[in-house]
Structure formats: C-alpha cells, structure tokens
Amino acid sequence: VIIDKKEFMNENKISLNTYKAALSQMIEQRFIKESEIKHVYFINPLYIFAGNRLNKYPQRCKEYKPKSE
Secondary structure, three states: OOOOOOHHHHHHHHHHHHHHHHHHHHHHOOOOEEEEOOOOOEEEHHHOOOOHHHHHHHHHHHOOOOOOO
C-alpha cells in the first residue's frame, strides 16, 4: 500500500505529528510493516484475510507430523 503523506493529512485534517504518531502506532501494533521503499507499506494479512488459509492455499501447507520417540 502506498500512503501519500500530504494527501492523507489533508483528507483527514491532521497535523504532521498526528500522522507520524498514527503511523508509528500501526507499525507497533503490527497492522502494517514498512518496506524498503519510502511511503510503501505491507498490510498484515491477518487483518484483511477473512478465510481459511489452508483451504485457499493448500499447495503451500505442509501436514504436521510429530517426531515419534
């Protein structure tokens, strides 16, 4: 997700300090994660994916087999 700082501040009528505090809080709460590109963030899929990941991506799931002693 690309967040345009100036546009976001204008639309929400907030100051730069409020913007920085909100961004820091979202990162701290692990809602978003910074990328290597400035003003680009990753959204945590746990907050936006409302399905069963096992059914959606079966090719990426491995069956857990505990080691027997």
